[in-house]
Amino acid sequence: MTLRYRAPGRVNLIGEHTDYNDGYVLPAAIAFDTVATVSPAEKLELVSLNDPPAGWERYVLGVIEQLQKRGVVIPPVRLVFDSSVPIGAGLSSSAALEVSAALALLGAAKRELGKLEIAQLCQQAEVETVGLACGIMDQFIAMHGKANHAVLLDCRTLVSRQVRIPKDIALVIADTRLKHELASSEYNTRKAECEAAALELGVTSLRDANVWNGNRRARHIVTENARVLSFVESLETNERRMMGELMAASHASLRDDYEVSCPELDLMVECAQRCPGLIGARMTGGGFGGSTINLVAAEHSEAFRDRLARLYEAETGKAPNILITKAADGASASTDDPRIQ
Ligand code: GLA
Numbered sequence: 001m002t003l004r005y006r007a008p009g010r011v012n013l014i015g016e017h018t019d020y021n022d023g024y025v026l027p028a029a030i031a032f033d034t035v036a037t038v039s040p041a042e043k044l045e046l047v048s049l050n051d052p053p054a055g056w057e058r059y060v061l062g063v064i065e066q067l068q069k070r071g072v073v074i075p076p077v078r079l080v081f082d083s084s085v086p087i088g089a090g091l092s093s094s095a096a097l098e099v100s101a102a103l104a105l106l107g108a109a110k111r112e113l114g115k116l117e118i119a120q121l122c123q124q125a126e127v128e129t130v131g132l133a134c135g136i137m138d139q140f141i142a143m144h145g146k147a148n149h150a151v152l153l154d155c156r157t158l159v160s161r162q163v164r165i166p167k168d169i170a171l172v173i174a175d176t177r178l179k180h181e182l183a184s185s186e187y188n189t190r191k192a193e194c195e196a197a198a199l200e201l202g203v204t205s206l207r208d209a210n211v212w213n214g215n216r217r218a219r220h221i222v223t224e225n226a227r228v229l230s231f232v233e234s235l236e237t238n239e240r241r242m243m244g245e246l247m248a249a250s251h252a253s254l255r256d257d258y259e260v261s262c263p264e265l266d267l268m269v270e271c272a273q274r275c276p277g278l279i280g281a282r283m284t285g286g287g288f289g290g291s292t293i294n295l296v297a298a299e300h301s302e303a304f305r306d307r308l309a310r311l312y313e314a315e316t317g318k319a320p321n322i323l324i325t326k327a328a329d330g331a332s333a334s335t336d337d338p339r340i341q
Contacts, residue, residue: 011284011285026152032091089291141153149165165327
């Protein structure tokens with residue numbers, strides 16, 4: 001029997017690099033996803049219908065290892081992946097791959113696991129097999145996304161809450177097309193720097209800090225956690241000026257204190273200020289390339305996209321890839337597999 005499962009990419013509205021510091025994040029799943037089709041085979045076969053970077057299979061092999069550790073017996077299968085999530089754009093194509101693979105393999109093995117456990121095993125696959133010491137945000141939202149909502153996640157307790165995104169606000173993602181290839185060593189360095197800062201401040205993790213003693217990495221985490229909670233309030237009351245200010249402060253903090261932005265992301269955020277309908281703009285995801293997230297008054301989203309593309313191209317000579325999207329549901333079976341709700 002052939003089974004098919006989909007898992008979405010994500011965009012993070014605010015709360016960047018806070019997840020591995022036990023902090024708050026506010027991602028949304030997006031209407032771009034990876035579809036995994038699984039069918040019986042003689043031996044394991046992995047096929048991508050896209051043009052993925054070398055070594056993409058490691059993500060799937062990592063998931064297989066994690067499933068096996070949990071006692072899942074995986075029969076020989078052919079797994080075919082077809083993805084609309086731009087790769088290397090900071091939109092979590094890797095989590096979409098891992099989660100779609102996990103669901104497909106569980107389907108083939110006729111096993112069920114809870115949503116949180118699936119998210120966690122996919123995160124562990126990335127940490128242990130791929131070597132990126134990532135937090136839980138991407139895999140969590142790929143499983144728990146909700147149409148028209150962002151999800152506030154407390155990465156310490158793993159308690160989450162859906163926050164409605166006002167209907168008249170569009171999510172506009174501006175991909176610089178600068179692939180964030182060098183990001184993983186810097187990412188792991190930031191994580192180590194945060195652990196050292198927590199030790200120095202005498203706290204378990206930076207989530208518990210409220211001072212930073214001149215440490216800029218710590219200042220980013222402490223102020224970013226506060227911004228997430230204020231942003232949720234402003235989203236719930238549709239206070240657009242506040243949303244914009246918080247997103248601008250988040251970007252500045254990532255650029256100046258956490259040092260994970262790059263000239264292209266900074267320029268994309270600056271150009272957005274000159275486009276119609278902008279509510280707020282900031283880099284999204286790990287940084288060092290990839291995309292910005294723009295909240296835009298929906299009636300202006302196309303004019304915004306066209307003007308942003310023109311302004312950015314005029315400055316850089318490179319055409320960005322700008323996507324107008326909305327918050328989507330988390331992973332699911334795309335056949336009528338009764339095992340997946
Ligand atoms: C990557 C990681 C996430 C998170 C973000 C930064 O996407 O996979 O866990 O740390 O970067 O917020």
